Amino acid sequence: MTARKLILIRHGESTANVAAAAAEAAGEETIAVPARDADVPLSELGERQAGALRPRLEDELARLGGDVVFRCSPYLRAIDTARLALGDATADLAIDERLRDRELGVLDALTARGVDARLPQEAARRRWLGKFYYRPPGGEAWTDVALRLRSFLRDLPVAPSGAAVLFTHDAVVSLFLYLLLGWSEQQLDEFLLTRTVANASITTLEHDGTGWSIGVFADVEHLGEVGVPSTEHPGAARVTE
DSSP states (O other): OOOOOEEEEEEOOBHHHHHHHHHHHHHHHHHHOOSSSOOOOHHHHHHHHHHHHHHHHHHHHHHHOOOOEEEEEHOOOOHHHHHHHGGGGGGGGEEEEEOOOOOOOGTBBBOOOHHHHOOHHHHHHHHOOOTTTTTTTOOOHHHHHHHHHOOOOHHHOOOOTTTEEEEHHHHHHHHHHHHHTOHHHHHHHHHHTTOOOOTTTTEEEEOOOOOEESSSBBOOOOHHHTTTOOOOOOOOGGOOO
16 A cells, blocks of 8 residues: 555444443443444434534645545445535545444444343453454454455555545544554553544544654544534444443
8 A cells, every 4th residue: 555644534423322322321231223233324413523524624635635535434324424524525435345343243232231241251252352352253353354454455546645535433443553553452452541533533644655653543623613512432342342
């Protein structure tokens, strides 16, 4: 890959984010998700967050002064975020399933309490292996997501501006840091211990000719500028992390 800048955008708050937070707060075992993961829509607040991205992206694209590659997860919440953030530029958006959220398999729609109560062997296995290598039955480990992202980066075309805008999910944003900055499992864990990829946040990674570095991480300044609340729902983390 010879791109020089990645602009990573997490989707706005989804209805499943809201349901998961409510279930965890109430001590419930299951999350009342409104649809399968791929079809979960944005919440009303999530739509406002996505719309607040538009002026920020317009300014960023103007500074780049050239064509940009746009790629998006196939999940509805990411597509709707891109649609509201890009406006007419959505016509240039291409869907890539490798940017989808981490699949949780048998843990899907369970709270942490629900996993402990209903799948205690899986809960114990996850604690033993750690989140990075634990693969729930029917789901993915973080390393599985990293593998498909390596493939994505290999195939990513280079725009004249050298930049790509990617609409995706929190675990995916985190793993781009791991891959491009050359971090270890422990370094990624330590970084995320006190940081969350907020909804509708912008993270940038930039290459200076010798290596990659973080420009901004999970920046939500654009939300505050228009009075839209920010939210920090951990997405794929809602079950076991």
